[in-house]
Amino acid sequence: MxxxxxxxxxxxxxxxxxxxxxxxxxxxxxxxxxxxxxxxxxxxxxxxxxxxxxxxxxxxxxxxxxxxxxxxxxxxxxxxxxxxxxxxxxxxxxxxxxxxxxxxxxxxxxxxxxxxxxxxxxxxxxxxxxxxxxxxxxxxxxxxxxxxPSLAVLYNTALLDMMYATMNGFLHATALVASADVPAVKFADLAINWFMPTVVDSTLVEQASNLDKSYYPGDFGTMEMNLNALEHITRTSVEQAVHSDQPRLMKEIAERAIAEGYSGKNYLAVFEIFKKPTQASS
Ligand SMILES: NC(=O)c1ccc[n+]([C@@H]2O[C@H](COP(=O)([O-])OP(=O)(O)OC[C@H]3O[C@@H](n4cnc5c(N)ncnc54)[C@H](OP(=O)(O)O)[C@@H]3O)[C@@H](O)[C@H]2O)c1
The missing domain is CATH 3.40.50.720 (NAD(P)-binding Rossmann-like Domain)
Incomplete structure (x- = not known):
């Protein structure tokens, strides 16, 4: 360097x-x-x-x-x-x-x-x-x-945190479809060219102000609904014989959010869980 x-x-x-x-x-x-x-x-x-x-x-x-x-x-x-x-x-x-x-x-x-x-x-x-x-x-x-003076290395670590989480999301999803012999290049076209810009897009920047206000209206989908999806991903991973720790961890985080009273809030309320140290699961 x-x-x-x-x-x-x-x-x-x-x-x-x-x-x-x-x-x-x-x-x-x-x-x-x-x-x-x-x-x-x-x-x-x-x-x-x-x-x-x-x-x-x-x-x-x-x-x-x-x-x-x-x-x-x-x-x-x-x-x-x-x-x-x-x-x-x-x-x-x-x-x-x-x-x-x-x-x-x-x-x-x-x-x-x-x-x-x-x-x-x-x-x-x-x-x-x-x-x-x-x-x-x-x-x-x-x-x-x-x-x-600590902000540069803190931002650096936060962006690396996001990079690994994003790559793991893509790699686990690709492993899921690979269990049905779907080539990674075929899945990548849909996952990267359509899904990523649809989900990780400028609306997240707009939503960031809601994170600062701890405001998570559940109008378009609640934490309960998202827990169903995460259970589904975990069960499908087991059924397709691929690694299931990653979806299981995401499911546990959503369960923690529900245990802490965010069941009717939208998924971004997991931010409240991430802001605190890890707690032993109940
Ligand atoms: N490479 C990347 O992609 C990248 C990206 C972002 C940030 N960084 C950061 O940049 C920093 C340097 O990374 P790098 O890729 O250049 O690593 P590197 O190739 O291992 O170079 C390390 C440097 O530190 C020197 N050094 C190590 N121990 C030393 C010692 N005891 N006394 C004197 N000099 C010593 C080395 O000198 P010698 O040449 O004599 O060994 C070399 O100049 C790291 O903190 C890394 O995290 C790297």
Whole structure:
């Protein structure tokens, strides 16, 4: 990822100084015009802003903590993955060393870095974001989420959560029809080209305001009705001899919603269950 980030900056005409523990990984970047720093201190002092993309926060501490006050007065943007608590701690760590700090999360794999619609999430110092926005736009579409430094990694995790849930939905549904020898390519046409844009569409954005108000009118279908559908999916999975844990879990969540008084509400009331820690089933 570090190579992709540096290539993108070079491609947009920015002077780039690189440092990596394994220096030879930057050989191609040097042939493209990057300057290779011999030390981390040299790299940090070479530019008005330092972009880091290491394995994790611990690696960042390991690199900088023995280096004295080289971060004092510097601007750091950290793009490694982590947890909200780790991002908070890193912002405090940077402040203690006198550095301006922006935390970030990369929403695309390395080959997509530099595309104008590749989203990069940022949170923390708005001043750092505003001053360097044009330079950050060399990497993709920079989105500032707020001054809480943990927001970028939290959004990142939430979107990954949604990605895996969506992929599992498609894969389980495809396994169901595959039990009747339906090829995945045939099902995908209906599931992706018709079903997905019909269900996961802009009406969910409109409904999001109802989530904020905990308003779930059951006019067009209640939780009870949805529980029937989930029982049906679970029974069909067993009947067709495919894995049934995923529909069973969704059924248990709907049952929990009914147990908590949402039986006459619409399905989006499961949001109330998701907002709380998992409880043992009754
Ligand atoms: N790849 C992706 O698709 C992607 C997408 C979004 C976010 N990310 C995030 O970006 C970050 C980097 O990912 P990556 O794909 O570039 O991983 P990677 O190829 O494994 O690179 C890890 C980087 O951390 C360095 N590093 C690891 N341990 C170190 C240590 N003890 N001391 C000094 N340097 C150390 C490595 O240096 P060496 O080269 O010397 O090993 C390398 O530069 C991760 O947090 C990842 O979650 C990656």
């Amino acid at each position: 570090g190579v992709a980030l540096a290539e993108s900056f070079l491609g947009h005409g920015h002077p780039v100084t690189i440092w990596n523990r394994t220096a030879e990984k930057g050989d191609n970047l040097v042939t493209k015009g990057a300057h290779r720093a011999a030390t981390v201190a040299e790299a940090v002092s070479a530019s008005p802003i330092t972009i880091m993309c290491l394995k994790d926060y611990e690696t960042m501490y390991g690199i900088f903590d023995s280096m004295g006050d080289i971060l004092k007065g510097r601007v750091l943007v950290n793009l490694n993955s982590g947890t909200p608590a780790e991002a908070h701690a890193a912002a405090g760590w940077a402040a203690e060393r006198g550095a301006d700090y922006l935390d970030g999360a990369i929403m695309v794999p390395p080959p997509l870095v530099g595309q104008p619609d590749s989203v990069f999430l940022y949170s923390g110092s708005q001043d750092v974001f505003d001053r360097h926005r044009a330079m950050l736009a060399s990497l993709g579409d920079p989105r500032y989420l707020g001054s809480d």
